[in-house]
Amino acid sequence: MNPPIEVIAASLVRERTRAGLSLAEIARRAGIAKSTLSQLEAGKGNPGLETLWALCVALGIPFARLFEPQAAPTQVIRRGEGTRVVAEQANYQAILLATCPPTARRDIYLLMAQPGADRVSQPHSPGSVEHIIITQGRALVGLMDAAEELHPGDYICYPADREHVFRALEPDTQALLVAEQN
Known part of the structure; x- marks a missing residue:
């Protein structure tokens, strides 16, 4: 079973924006290519556990937060x-x-x-x-x-x-x- 990439993509964008960090900075901290992060944020690709874990560490968030759908904004x-x-x-x-x-x-x-x-x-x-x-x-x-x-x-x-x-x-x-x- 593949991870729910749409939820992961929205969570990555949400958490990176909350952290106030650029795409390049998060990619650098996670040790992945900026293009890889860009694709993940666009809802493309099939990220491995190691990549997702590295992104969580770079963002300073618990792993499970990547799988939390965005709450209604209002x-x-x-x-x-x-x-x-x-x-x-x-x-x-x-x-x-x-x-x-x-x-x-x-x-x-x-x-x-x-x-x-x-x-x-x-x-x-x-x-x-x-x-x-x-x-x-x-x-x-x-x-x-x-x-x-x-x-x-x-x-x-x-x-x-x-x-x-x-x-x-x-x-x-x-x-x-x-x-x-x-």
């Missing part, structure tokens, strides 16, 4: 949805919206916006992710080509290393923004 959780945990001895519940890798850095912001000019953000550093929860008003939020209309209590997560937008659709729109960098 996640939306509407108010009242999500994994709910309820306390037994208090009127208290929590809804898990997202987890964070142990090496990530998070900054938390309260956003206040008015309708008018869009807040268009250029791509941040590779691997950056933004989490937004609308607390008041309505907004169009997310990737430029796939923004979502959100209402109070709605949550969205998207890759911030691509151009993205925040457009207030009502006066005095507010949101909580968690910016995550790996």
Whole structure:
């Protein structure tokens, strides 16, 4: 059985981009030809175990990560949805919206916006992710080509290393923004 080359190709591109390294640098570190890595990233070829292992070492990732399909780049959780945990001895519940890798850095912001000019953000550093929860008003939020209309209590997560937008659709729109960098 051949390895799922399409998944491996996407994983190699994803991890190399996250590492912020060139094709030539990863190939050099792995001890393989740049053309070999280029073909693998294009989904061509039949890489051997040794080649894949060397690439994982060069990228500083576990071997299994090469076989993980890319997660959906945008996640939306509407108010009242999500994994709910309820306390037994208090009127208290929590809804898990997202987890964070142990090496990530998070900054938390309260956003206040008015309708008018869009807040268009250029791509941040590779691997950056933004989490937004609308607390008041309505907004169009997310990737430029796939923004979502959100209402109070709605949550969205998207890759911030691509151009993205925040457009207030009502006066005095507010949101909580968690910016995550790996």
